[in-house]
Amino acid sequence: MDRLIPxxxxxxxxxxxxxxxxxxxxxxxxxxxxxxxxxxxxxxxEVGAYGVNFHDNDLIPIDATFHExxxxxxxxxxxxxxxxxxxxxxxxxxxxxxAFRDGAFTSNVRAVREYALQKTMVSIDLAAELGAxxxxxxxxxxxxxxxxxxxxxxxxxxxxxxxxxxCEYVLDHNYALKFxxxxxxxxxxxxxxLPTTGSMLAFIETLAHxxxxxxxxEFAHETMAGLNFYHQVAQALEAGKLFHIDLNxxxxxxxxxxxxxxxxNFKTAFYLVKLLEDAGWQGMRHFDAHAYRTEDEEGVKxxxxxxxxxxxxxxxxxxxxNEDPEIQAILQQxxxxxxxxxxxxxxxxxxxxxxxxxxxxxxxEKAYPYEKLDQLVVDLLLGVR
Numbered sequence: 001m002d003r004l005i006p007x008x009x010x011x012x013x014x015x016x017x018x019x020x021x022x023x024x025x026x027x028x029x030x031x032x033x034x035x036x037x038x039x040x041x042x043x044x045x046e047v048g049a050y051g052v053n054f055h056d057n058d059l060i061p062i063d064a065t066f067h068e069x070x071x072x073x074x075x076x077x078x079x080x081x082x083x084x085x086x087x088x089x090x091x092x093x094x095x096x097x098x099a100f101r102d103g104a105f106t107s108n109v110r111a112v113r114e115y116a117l118q119k120t121m122v123s124i125d126l127a128a129e130l131g132a133x134x135x136x137x138x139x140x141x142x143x144x145x146x147x148x149x150x151x152x153x154x155x156x157x158x159x160x161x162x163x164x165x166x167c168e169y170v171l172d173h174n175y176a177l178k179f180x181x182x183x184x185x186x187x188x189x190x191x192x193x194l195p196t197t198g199s200m201l202a203f204i205e206t207l208a209h210x211x212x213x214x215x216x217x218e219f220a221h222e223t224m225a226g227l228n229f230y231h232q233v234a235q236a237l238e239a240g241k242l243f244h245i246d247l248n249x250x251x252x253x254x255x256x257x258x259x260x261x262x263x264x265n266f267k268t269a270f271y272l273v274k275l276l277e278d279a280g281w282q283g284m285r286h287f288d289a290h291a292y293r294t295e296d297e298e299g300v301k302x303x304x305x306x307x308x309x310x311x312x313x314x315x316x317x318x319x320x321x322n323e324d325p326e327i328q329a330i331l332q333q334x335x336x337x338x339x340x341x342x343x344x345x346x347x348x349x350x351x352x353x354x355x356x357x358x359x360x361x362x363x364x365e366k367a368y369p370y371e372k373l374d375q376l377v378v379d380l381l382l383g384v385r
Contacts, residue, residue, distance in 0.1 A: 090132045216244040249263045
């Protein structure tokens with residue numbers, strides 16, 4: 001069906017690390033061969049993706065020489081041109097190398113923090129070279145197992161200093177880049193600092209250049225914390241701070257699964273898609289997920305197509321929701337009573353409210369038809385409406 005075929009304006013993206021995931025887990029070795037970045041670009045073009053994102057070392061090995069680096073980048077640029085793909089976002093790997101075993105920006109060791117800044121600046125240069133607009137920072141090792149090891153206040157100071165440093169670097173080089181901070185409650189550390197999107201939003205307001213920094217919420221990460229991802233993204237949108245988003249899925253109470261988007265939590269995924277589409281959000285729909293360990297290369301392509309297809313299905317469901325007369329009648333009934341004018345303070349308004357006689361009993365007896373509304377949504381999602 002044409003409506004389920006992705007178009008460039010849908011802005012679907014994947015990371016090299018997603019379709020390039022080889023199926024390794026803590027209890028088993030890799031089950032899929034290495035696919036070079038050029039092949040991954042081709043694969044993503046075949047499934048209808050708009051662009052490809054990457055960590056620095058997804059593309060360039062950490063020990064590559066300058067000559068090797070230039071050859072790799074040139075080949076990658078040609079592949080992007082050949083397959084009409086873009087690089088909207090780049091990020092940096094500050095969690096794999098043993099140097100970052102106890103953090104990067106929050107390490108107790110100044111040389112580690114300085115090396116982390118060096119590595120990030122080099123990655124920012126590459127992001128600018130490839131035309132990326134967003135640079136994501138995920139603090140995968142910014143955490144602890146032993147609270148005695150770090151003063152939690154010092155941690156925030158160090159984190160702030162490094163983000164401020166990088167903002168100044170971008171400004172100094174006139175790069176058209178924004179930063180997006182990504183939260184996660186735990187894993188690979190026992191506890192990660194700034195564990196939720198709300199934590200990140202509060203932290204951003206303490207930075208020297210808060211206008212340059214937003215968030216990159218991830219479905220799985222917020223679900224791991226027992227939170228409603230739809231609500232986290234709504235807060236970021238309302239604050240004007242949704243600079244990027246990671247779409248996947250997750251079972252509550254499990255390790256970070258990075259499942260195919262909308263393969264588990266249908267309702268939350270539906271409300272999320274509806275939120276993004278109703279808001280007319282122009283950012284990338286980035287799928288930070290990977291195929292099951294059972295899959296071969298064809299299975300990886302089926303996984304990627306499934307992420308895209310599920311988003312498009314839910315987008316269509318959201319349109320039907322907005323056009324459904326019975327659903328909209330209930331919503332109008334719920335929203336219309338008493339009007340929706342802003343409650344703005346004035347001395348007169350405050351005095352009038354204090355003098356007003358409210359029928360508390362009647363307010364307490366009022367019922368709300370949420371059971372019916374929710375079942376209508378369920379019917380819609382299950383395809384019987």
